[in-house]
Amino acid sequence: MNNLGYEEYLRRGDIKPSIKQSRQDTGFLTEPATMGMRKRQVKEFVGPFKMDSLNGKNSLWNTFHAREHVKPITKKQLGLWGIDYFDLFLVHFPIALQYVDPNHRYPPEWFDDHGRVQLQNTPLQETWAAMEELVDVGYAKNIGL
Secondary structure (H helix, E strand, O other): OOOOEEEOOOOOOOOOHHHHHOOOOOEEOOOOOOHHHHHHHHHHHOOOOOOHHHHHHEEOOOOHOOOOHHHHHHHHHHHOOOOOOOOOEEOOOOOOOOOOOOOOOOOOEEEEEEEOOOOOOOOOHHHHHHHHHHHHOEEHHHHHH
């Protein structure tokens, strides 16, 4: 299996040099949940690798912890990668934030439209149960926190 180590977080500009450098390492093709536009760049640049031969890791952003948001946003993220499942899907950070509709702003980031952090009362147990359903439907092979 080909492995491509890649972790980009709030990096601006061309990501190709970091992907080239990471080809020397063994690791995972990963991407934080908030970097949707970068996923397409990675997919285009990976080129000679087949996406299904890479280990895909992603995470559930804090604004999508409620049960009704977990599956739809995971499906969106899979579409951005152009793959059918994640090898590893994690809770990005175990604090739920107020939901931000992806049609309003994606990636949602930490702050609302007024620059404030808005917490949401979603128990981690609810989020975890929804993530277990991702494994049941085949969107993730493994889940974690």
